[in-house]
Amino acid sequence: MCFNQFASMTYNKELYMTPRDFLFSIMLENVDRKLPKKALTKKEVDKMLDAASRVQAGNSLFRHFGDDGLISYTEYLFLLTILTKPHTGFHIAFKMLDIDGNEHVDRKEFLKLKKIIGKRKETVPKEGATDMKPVAEGDDVNTTLQAFFFGRNGENKLQYKGFCRFMEDLQAEVQEMEFLQFSKGMDTMRREDFAEWLLHYTNEEANEAYWENMRKRIPAGQVKRNSITFDEFKAFCLFTNNLEDFAFSVKMISEANRPIGMVQFRRAVKIATGHDLSENVLDTVFKIFDLDGDNCLSHKEFIGVMEDRVLRGLKVQPQRGITNYWKCVKRETLKGAQEALRDTGSPF
């Protein structure tokens, strides 16, 4: 289980990730830990939470915190799900948390998150988190996110604007780190670096065929204008967060789910995301994933591969398929929200 493996801190016998652990869990396959998990004292935690309650939002927040912060298992699941959410999903996620529907989320509502997403039995890690005692409503602010969202004493309210900003910043931060990882610190990616990133989480057995396409179809020795900038990369990430909408617009554009060419592909992306993909990115994607060489991408050649990739990236069981996964999250979410409603006795 990813959380247990990456979490490097314990406090009051509960396991926590630091913000650095969280970023590493996204970027790295596994971690080779040389040191045992650190048991924090109340004084150390208080200092972290004081700092977290004063920090400014921004797209280097998690890197700024580094190891000076605590993320609970429930919050880890929450952060994972929002990492791949399209912008249209932000408002739904906010409304989910805003149980009484008064347009802001208070700490009490945020603590219901545990009920909402922490309940899925198959995702609860064996050690550490199962014997975690539930946080009672009167408990002190005890994680970095709580201190950041609601202040040191849990007195602040989270508005939609702030929530949105947080999600955008987190997505941007992870994208920037991934870009730098694959561009090896340079300000553009070569097309082969981009391909490496694309194929990083795809099914390894198929990768040799993709690399073969790459070698045959993409000319060696590239000039700078053919390499991929961070903006082009971000546009592609935005697109992969909107795969469901993209699949839908492909269906609208092409009859009977036939393979689509670059022009139609571009149109479908524009419809789904409102943005364009750059020529370099589109051309690379087509050259790599077009396995039968008809200059078109079929559902199986592209959407199937990308859905699988998202799941692998999140280290979720790949066999279920992304649609089922989100359906499952949604169902659990609704169930949790209903239970939470019952508990608060809210009339809604």
Ligand SMILES: [Ca+2]
């Ligand atoms: Ca509320």
Ligand SMILES: [Ca+2]
């Ligand atoms: Ca094809």
